[in-house]
Amino acid sequence: MEKTKKGWGHYFSEYAAFIALLLLAVVLCCISKEFRDVGNLLNLMRQATFNGLIAFGMTCVILSDGIDLSVGSTFALSAIIAAEMIVSGLPAGLAICAALVVGTALGAVSGVLVTKGRLQPFIATLITMTAYRGFALIITDGKPISKLASSIESEFGAALFAGLGKGALKLGFIRVPVPVIIFLVSLAVFWFMLTKTTFGRKIYATGSNIKCANLVGVNTTKTKIIVYAISGFMAALAGLIMISRVNSAQATLGQGYELDAIAAVALGGTSMSGGRGKILGTFAGVLIIAVLNNGMNIMGINTYYQSVVKAVVILIAVLADHKR
Amino acid sequence: MNIEMKGIDKSFGSNQVLKNAGFLLKDGEIHALMGENGAGKSTLMKILTGVYTKDAGTIWVDGKEVSFKNPQEAEKAGIVFIYQELNVLFDLTVEENLFIGKELTKGFGICNKKAMRAKAREMMDKLGVKIPVTATMSDLSVGQQQMVEICKALMADAKVIIMDEPTAALTVSETRVLFDVIRNLQAKGVSIVYISHRMEEIFELCDRITVLRDGEYVGTENIQDIDLDHVVQMMIGRAIGERFPKRNVTVGDEVLRVEGLSSGKLFHDVSFDVKAGEVVGVSGLMGAGRTEIMNAIFGNIHLDSGKIFMNGKEVKIKNPRQAIAAGIGFITEDRKTEGLLLEKSIAENIEITNLPKVANGFVLNKPKQRAVVKKGIEDFHIKCFGPDHECNNLSGGNQQKVVLAKWIYTEPKLLILDEPTRGVDIGAKKEIYTIINEMTAKGVAVIMVSSELPEVLGMSDRIVVVHEGRVTGILNAAEADQAKVMTLATGGSL
Numbered sequence: 042m043e044k045t046k047k048g049w050g051h052y053f054s055e056y057a058a059f060i061a062l063l064l065l066a067v068v069l070c071c072i073s074k075e076f077r078d079v080g081n082l083l084n085l086m087r088q089a090t091f092n093g094l095i096a097f098g099m100t101c102v103i104l105s106d107g108i109d110l111s112v113g114s115t116f117a118l119s120a121i122i123a124a125e126m127i128v129s130g131l132p133a134g135l136a137i138c139a140a141l142v143v144g145t146a147l148g149a150v151s152g153v154l155v156t157k158g159r160l161q162p163f164i165a166t167l168i169t170m171t172a173y174r175g176f177a178l179i180i181t182d183g184k185p186i187s188k189l190a191s192s193i194e195s196e197f198g199a200a201l202f203a204g205l206g207k208g209a210l211k212l213g214f215i216r217v218p219v220p221v222i223i224f225l226v227s228l229a230v231f232w233f234m235l236t237k238t239t240f241g242r243k244i245y246a247t248g249s250n251i252k253c254a255n256l257v258g259v260n261t262t263k264t265k266i267i268v269y270a271i272s273g274f275m276a277a278l279a280g281l282i283m284i285s286r287v288n289s290a291q292a293t294l295g296q297g298y299e300l301d302a303i304a305a306v307a308l309g310g311t312s313m314s315g316g317r318g319k320i321l322g323t324f325a326g327v328l329i330i331a332v333l334n335n336g337m338n339i340m341g342i343n344t345y346y347q348s349v350v351k352a353v354v355i356l357i358a359v360l361a362d363h364k365r
Numbered sequence: 366m367n368i369e370m371k372g373i374d375k376s377f378g379s380n381q382v383l384k385n386a387g388f389l390l391k392d393g394e395i396h397a398l399m400g401e402n403g404a405g406k407s408t409l410m411k412i413l414t415g416v417y418t419k420d421a422g423t424i425w426v427d428g429k430e431v432s433f434k435n436p437q438e439a440e441k442a443g444i445v446f447i448y449q450e451l452n453v454l455f456d457l458t459v460e461e462n463l464f465i466g467k468e469l470t471k472g473f474g475i476c477n478k479k480a481m482r483a484k485a486r487e488m489m490d491k492l493g494v495k496i497p498v499t500a501t502m503s504d505l506s507v508g509q510q511q512m513v514e515i516c517k518a519l520m521a522d523a524k525v526i527i528m529d530e531p532t533a534a535l536t537v538s539e540t541r542v543l544f545d546v547i548r549n550l551q552a553k554g555v556s557i558v559y560i561s562h563r564m565e566e567i568f569e570l571c572d573r574i575t576v577l578r579d580g581e582y583v584g585t586e587n588i589q590d591i592d593l594d595h596v597v598q599m600m601i602g603r604a605i606g607e608r609f610p611k612r613n614v615t616v617g618d619e620v621l622r623v624e625g626l627s628s629g630k631l632f633h634d635v636s637f638d639v640k641a642g643e644v645v646g647v648s649g650l651m652g653a654g655r656t657e658i659m660n661a662i663f664g665n666i667h668l669d670s671g672k673i674f675m676n677g678k679e680v681k682i683k684n685p686r687q688a689i690a691a692g693i694g695f696i697t698e699d700r701k702t703e704g705l706l707l708e709k710s711i712a713e714n715i716e717i718t719n720l721p722k723v724a725n726g727f728v729l730n731k732p733k734q735r736a737v738v739k740k741g742i743e744d745f746h747i748k749c750f751g752p753d754h755e756c757n758n759l760s761g762g763n764q765q766k767v768v769l770a771k772w773i774y775t776e777p778k779l780l781i782l783d784e785p786t787r788g789v790d791i792g793a794k795k796e797i798y799t800i801i802n803e804m805t806a807k808g809v810a811v812i813m814v815s816s817e818l819p820e821v822l823g824m825s826d827r828i829v830v831v832h833e834g835r836v837t838g839i840l841n842a843a844e845a846d847q848a849k850v851m852t853l854a855t856g857g858s859l
Binding site: 237238239240241242243245246249250252253254255256257258259260316317 | 663665684685686689695697702703704705706707708709713716717718720724727728729771
């Protein structure tokens with residue numbers, strides 16, 4: 042009637058994403074000297090940060106039985122607002138805070154459309170995705186905003202802004218980039234939120250059975266709005282790191298990022314119909330995509346083929362997940 | 366058609382569900398297949414119809430050994446299984462459902478709608494039911510949907526129809542119609558395998574009865590030769606004693622009073638009260654508005670007018686959270702779609718209703734979590750492997766106990782139970798009745814909505830009868846009987 046013991050098979054499927062990541066990393070380490078270089082591995086982590094932060098927020102949304110297509114546009118719009126504030130001479134700290142608040146609000150709008158507006162998440166966030174990209178183009182008139190760092194007058198502000206994307210902390214003999222630290226701290230925060238807090242339980246309950254969750258007193262409307270707001274916040278945070286790194290901003294930033302984030306969540310074994318999944322799975326999913334990108338670049342594989350390889354890996358991972 | 370199944374074994378993993386199970390069906394009989402949840406009734410029938418493959422044993426149909434590989438093969442041979450969860454496409458019309466995959470065409474895959482409509486009407490007439498064949502399935506009642514399924518089986522020229530709990534979601538009058546249809550089928554030479562937990566139905570409808578217990582064949586009897594106690598004994602291997610345990614509670618002060626509740630077309634001017642330690646049964650036909658009234662009291666359906674009083678004070682309840690805060694617990698009709706997070710563990714289900722009890726502020730507290738969940742499992746004798754046992758894999762009775770457990774720790778003053786024993790076997794039913802009695806002993810007021818008249822009569826202190834959204838009478842237990850309740854429930858007056 043039912044499975045009694047958690048056997049090896051259980052653990053295998055539970056940590057399938059990590060096993061895949063490990064295999065992939067070991068193979069690449071064996072065949073490529075450049076890949077296993079510490080500098081490259083940190084670089085890989087830094088590259089993974091953008092997708093990682095967005096995917097963490099996306100995990101929460103998907104766990105609540107939603108989806109957020111607007112993250113790429115939120116990423117761009119909040120980054121552009123920060124950039125515009127900076128070039129107009131406002132303090133960098135204020136610009137950063139404003140971008141995060143705007144990102145959170147943009148996410149919340151999607152949440153309100155889904156709950157109060159009763160739109161399907163796919164449609165609701167397709168609408169916000171299109172609208173936010175449009176606003177980003179209107180604000181910038183389609184032109185890039187450059188020389189951000191040099192527009193900041195205060196020394197502290199300049200250091201803060203530049204540090205976000207380019208800074209590094211010396212831990213022992215390695216210099217860990219600030220984005221990687223933000224990435225890992227976010228992982229810890231999301232892990233804590235999803236596994237150790239009442240709010241985490243509410244997210245899972247909402248995604249698992251919204252009717253039941255409502256009847257036991259979970260405010261599912263509020264839960265969903267918060268979840269989309271979190272997703273917006275994470276997209277804005279990633280956007281800030283991006284403009285700090287490249288020292289410019291433009292309306293086309295972050296296009297297609299929503300798909301990479303969804304891919305990472307799927308790779309991590311989170312159910313697309315909500316209620317089931319783990320943030321550590323998403324972490325592994327993000328790293329798998331990053332390792333693939335990095336490894337294939339190092340080995341000089343044609344970028345056209347890279348997409349196909351990525352697709353195949355995602356397909357295999359998702360199929361393996363179905364076999365549970 | 367004669368069917369004989371002998372020595373059937375079936376295991377799922379290490380779990381043996383059927384051990385030497387058997388079954389003998391004669392031509393043109395209505396044969397009850399009984400047993401507790403998990404006794405293997407459905408599994409046995411799924412093996413017959415090729416849904417599962419057997420590990421051992423033999424099946425003969427009209428003397429020929431068979432082994433169907435899938436339900437389609439069984440259907441071709443004239444054996445159709447109508448599941449409890451109906452297998453219909455809700456967005457399509459009746460005729461589209463009837464002809465799905467077997468559409469009549471004019472050639473080149475172009476549907477011959479006229480011919481299909483005519484045939485569908487003809488089949489409905491044959492069954493003696495009036496269902497518009499152009500109606501969308503989701504607009505029909507469960508009883509009508511079931512008729513469409515039976516009709517579909519007849520179109521496949523079924524000689525044997527297996528029905529799993531066909532009356533679980535039917536009103537009394539729909540059940541009457543179903544019984545007439547079944548007898549009509551029998552007269553045409555169709556054999557029926559009838560799986561049900563409702564003893565009264567078995568004795569009314571069936572010719573013979575076969576009982577399974579823990580996957581084993583217990584025996585087959587002619588229905589005239591046995592009585593209810595005998596069947597129960599066969600099912601659980603011992604006598605169960607009193608079906609409804611006695612309650613000795615002095616009724617206290619009023620806990621809930623509702624006055625003039627109305628909501629759109631659902632119900633009008635509903636007033637009644639419940640006192641501490643009292644069980645108020647709510648009876649009425651399916652669709653009379655019982656469930657809707659309960660949902661409204663719990664804040665899940667909007668009220669147009671009316672007042673709700675808890676302990677004499679008026680309370681405003683606009684959503685379930687306010688209802689919970691006012692001290693109300695609500696055990697819904699459908700535990701699978703509303704009562705449980707099915708894919709989640711027992712622990713998570715109990716915890717989600719009791720978050721303030723298992724957390725310090727926002728942060729969950731392991732020792733508190735463990736304590737609440739352990740108490741729930743022990744107090745309610747939930748049969749499971751532990752707190753992490755997924756609710757999906759629990760039997761109906763144990764699922765219902767989880768639902769009870771998660772509410773009882775919120776320490777409600779009023780507990781609303783909507784069909785608390787639906788799809789629950791007789792042993793677990795009695796345990797649930799006992800739990801209800803224990804609750805009342807602690808001074809909890811209980812409202813119990815139920816479609817099973819013996820249950821309402823056996824458990825309630827007072828019975829509120831609802832007909833088409835209005836309360837048509839409130840009876841004291843002493844004066845109530847089946848006839849009186851049915852009269853009120855069908856709109857008559859005493």
